[in-house]
Amino acid sequence: MSAVLLPILPPLIVTLAVLILRRGSAALALAGATLSLAGGVRLLAGALDGQAETLLLPGLPDMPLRLAAGPMTALLSVAVATVGTLVLVYAIGYMKRESGQARFYAVMSLFLAAMQALVLAGDWVLLLAAWELIGLCSYLLIGFWFQRPEAANAASRAFLYTRSADLGLYVAIFILIGSSGTSEIAASLEAGGSASTAAGLLLLLAAMGKSAQVPLQDWLMRAMAGPTPVSALLHSATLVAAGAILLIRSATLLSADTLLVVGLVGGVTTVAAGIIALAERDLKRMLAASTASQYGLMLIAVGAGVPLAALLHLLAHAAIKSSLFLAAGDFQHAREGTRFDRLAGIGRTRPWTFAGFALAALALAGIPPLSGFFSKDAVIAAALSAQGAAWLGPMALAGTLLTGAYLSRSLRLLWRGTGETEVVDGSAWMRTGIWCLVILAVGLGLAFGPVEAMIDLPAPEAAGVGVVLSGLLAAVGGLALGWLMSARRLLGPIHHWAESGLPVAGGLTTLIGRPVMAVARGCERLEGRLYDAVLGVGRAGQVVANYVRVGDEHGIDGLIFALVSGVRDLGARARTLQSGLIHHSLAISAVATAVLLAILFSASLSV
Amino acid sequence: MTMILILALVTGAILFGIGVYGALSQTNLVMIMMGVELMLAGAMVNLVAFWRFLHPEAYSGQMFVLVVMTVMALEMAVGFGVAIARFRAKGSVEMEEAEDLKG
Numbered sequence: 116m117s118a119v120l121l122p123i124l125p126p127l128i129v130t131l132a133v134l135i136l137r138r139g140s141a142a143l144a145l146a147g148a149t150l151s152l153a154g155g156v157r158l159l160a161g162a163l164d165g166q167a168e169t170l171l172l173p174g175l176p177d178m179p180l181r182l183a184a185g186p187m188t189a190l191l192s193v194a195v196a197t198v199g200t201l202v203l204v205y206a207i208g209y210m211k212r213e214s215g216q217a218r219f220y221a222v223m224s225l226f227l228a229a230m231q232a233l234v235l236a237g238d239w240v241l242l243l244a245a246w247e248l249i250g251l252c253s254y255l256l257i258g259f260w261f262q263r264p265e266a267a268n269a270a271s272r273a274f275l276y277t278r279s280a281d282l283g284l285y286v287a288i289f290i291l292i293g294s295s296g297t298s299e300i301a302a303s304l305e306a307g308g309s310a311s312t313a314a315g316l317l318l319l320l321a322a323m324g325k326s327a328q329v330p331l332q333d334w335l336m337r338a339m340a341g342p343t344p345v346s347a348l349l350h351s352a353t354l355v356a357a358g359a360i361l362l363i364r365s366a367t368l369l370s371a372d373t374l375l376v377v378g379l380v381g382g383v384t385t386v387a388a389g390i391i392a393l394a395e396r397d398l399k400r401m402l403a404a405s406t407a408s409q410y411g412l413m414l415i416a417v418g419a420g421v422p423l424a425a426l427l428h429l430l431a432h433a434a435i436k437s438s439l440f441l442a443a444g445d446f447q448h449a450r451e452g453t454r455f456d457r458l459a460g461i462g463r464t465r466p467w468t469f470a471g472f473a474l475a476a477l478a479l480a481g482i483p484p485l486s487g488f489f490s491k492d493a494v495i496a497a498a499l500s501a502q503g504a505a506w507l508g509p510m511a512l513a514g515t516l517l518t519g520a521y522l523s524r525s526l527r528l529l530w531r532g533t534g535e536t537e538v539v540d541g542s543a544w545m546r547t548g549i550w551c552l553v554i555l556a557v558g559l560g561l562a563f564g565p566v567e568a569m570i571d572l573p574a575p576e577a578a579g580v581g582v583v584l585s586g587l588l589a590a591v592g593g594l595a596l597g598w599l600m601s602a603r604r605l606l607g608p609i610h611h612w613a614e615s616g617l618p619v620a621g622g623l624t625t626l627i628g629r630p631v632m633a634v635a636r637g638c639e640r641l642e643g644r645l646y647d648a649v650l651g652v653g654r655a656g657q658v659v660a661n662y663v664r665v666g667d668e669h670g671i672d673g674l675i676f677a678l679v680s681g682v683r684d685l686g687a688r689a690r691t692l693q694s695g696l697i698h699h700s701l702a703i704s705a706v707a708t709a710v711l712l713a714i715l716f717s718a719s720l721s722v
Numbered sequence: 723m724t725m726i727l728i729l730a731l732v733t734g735a736i737l738f739g740i741g742v743y744g745a746l747s748q749t750n751l752v753m754i755m756m757g758v759e760l761m762l763a764g765a766m767v768n769l770v771a772f773w774r775f776l777h778p779e780a781y782s783g784q785m786f787v788l789v790v791m792t793v794m795a796l797e798m799a800v801g802f803g804v805a806i807a808r809f810r811a812k813g814s815v816e817m818e819e820a821e822d823l824k825g
Contacts, residue, residue, distance in 0.1 A: 698817065698818075
């Protein structure tokens with residue numbers, strides 16, 4: 116067995132084991148995630164030694180399934196497993212009072228396995244399969260409390276949004292395999308030409324769906340209806356990250372024009388989602404909007420031609436956003452809700468969690484020496500030195516400013532005010548998970564140097580003093596603005612619009628929803644007509660059959676029965692002649708003879 | 723000559739008519755058979771008369787009459803056999819009571 120299976124198989128086996136055993140599911144899931152982490156670390160160590168593990172499995176004809184653990188994929192695998200393990204540690208505390216534990220842990224493990232498969236996939240077919248699996252798992256997890264209509268709704272919405280964007284991935288893969296003749300990712304990316312532009316744009320569409328980029332960002336905020344560990348896992352290292360990972364891995368394919376489109380989509384998203392986050396009245400929904408905004412920054416980095424910066428920000432964001440979400444989940448348990456007005460003043464009653472939250476928030480805002488500072492610097496430097504710097508640079512800076520503003524606003528709202536706090540079960544587990552991730556979020560910046568050296572991607576230019584200063588200024592300025600001014604004053608006239616999530620979603624409803632519904636209704640009508648037509652044919656056949664039956668019964672049968680009864684009547688009549696009385700017989704023969712004679716006589720007369 | 727032929731034919735016709743009447747009017751099996759005998763006898767008188775007056779040189783007419791007489795004898799034998807069997811079984815040869823003969 117190749118080592119490359121090590122991160123994938125344990126969670127997969129755990130999924131089956133949990134579904135079969137239905138007890139001890141939390142411990143099993145944790146064990147599976149830990150083993151997966153160990154496997155990832157083993158792969159990373161191997162990759163550092165220059166031994167990239169690969170494995171070919173029999174798949175489609177001429178397209179074997181390929182697992183490849185290069186330095187980048189191994190690193191991503193470690194990141195996924197780390198976040199997954201810590202989120203599961205946290206989930207043991209968080210899910211303590213929930214029912215349906217087996218289902219939760221089974222799907223979480225499957226999610227982890229699918230994400231590992233996606234990260235380590237070396238060919239498009241396997242990647243597509245894993246891509247679909249994480250979509251399915253996210254549907255199951257967001258809809259974990261499927262009894263609640265809003266959760267069921269959010270699950271369907273997330274599934275449909277990402278699923279329809281996935282069509283882009285399908286077409287892109289068909290184009291790539293068709294133009295390069297191989298399903299191996301690395302080989303197929305070198306195709307070039309107009310096919311690669313089309314494929315790049317379609318890949319961008321798929322990534323936009325999964326990474327919740329404008330205009331497909333709406334599902335991410337609604338997905339908050341799921342349990343908080345799910346949100347943490349979804350937003351940091353798995354589902355949403357898949358889009359960015361896809362773009363980072365296929366960055367070599369993208370032509371200059373495609374790169375600009377990628378960067379612009381990211382730029383628009385980072386600003387728009389930042390504005391939504393600033394106006395949001397719910398902590399988890401704010402974090403969700405922030406996720407979309409941060410992935411926008413990563414797309415800017417990819418669009419600027421420096422996917423390594425995007426990768427660094429992805430790693431930093433994974434640690435930071437999962438710790439933010441986990442802290443939010445702790446608050447949620449303490450106050451039975453995540454709306455800011457319910458959470459007022461929780462920072463004073465739960466200082467440890469709040470301290471972790473604040474540290475992670477500062478890291479995300481980009482305050483040195485926390486990890487977010489380095490990654491965001493790389494992104495800003497990339498944006499400022501890119502081809503479309505006139506667009507991308509200001510957008511990246513605005514995104515950074517907004518990040519600081521909404522994070523310090525949330526800190527202010529959590530710190531000020533008062534409210535009743537409940538004692539929470541299992542908070543030791545939760546605190547362990549939170550603090551491990553916070554430590555990662557704080558210290559990950561130290562690892563960026565080795566990571567840059569290790570990964571075979573063009574390194575970003577060393578950021579000049581001006582770039583560092585401008586990024587820092589934007590971050591600190593944002594933090595100060597958010598702390599000092601209310602969102603209403605900051606946003607001015609667009610506050611109301613932003614509060615309802617910049618109703619691009621409404622636009623989507625009119626733009627896409629109505630035509631689709633019209634088509635669906637048309638199809639329904641067509642189907643109804645087809646059904647009627649088929650039914651009509653059936654009915655006509657029945658009528659014809661009925662006539663045939665009647666004709667059979669009354670025509671042919673009647674004829675035969677009439678013949679039979681005629682013969683029988685004739686027989687009965689003939690029987691009456693045979694009375695058994697000799698006189699009768701004699702009389703009959705005498706009369707018959709007389710008649711015969713008469714006939715003969717008249718015949719002889721006429722001759 | 724012709725008068726004698728007519729006489730013979732009339733005799734035959736009378737005999738036949740009596741026979742028909744007897745066969746139809748009597749209820750006793752024996753009497754019915756006697757009627758049948760009379761009818762045959764009438765027919766034979768006719769036969770003989772025509773033979774005598776039309777072709778006296780041919781013998782086939784006589785032969786035919788002899789065959790008919792043999793048939794009469796056989797018929798008598800069978801008829802009386804049936805009558806005796808009937809009488810032994812039922813104690814009567816009344817044909818009005820013999821509806822069971824229809825089988």
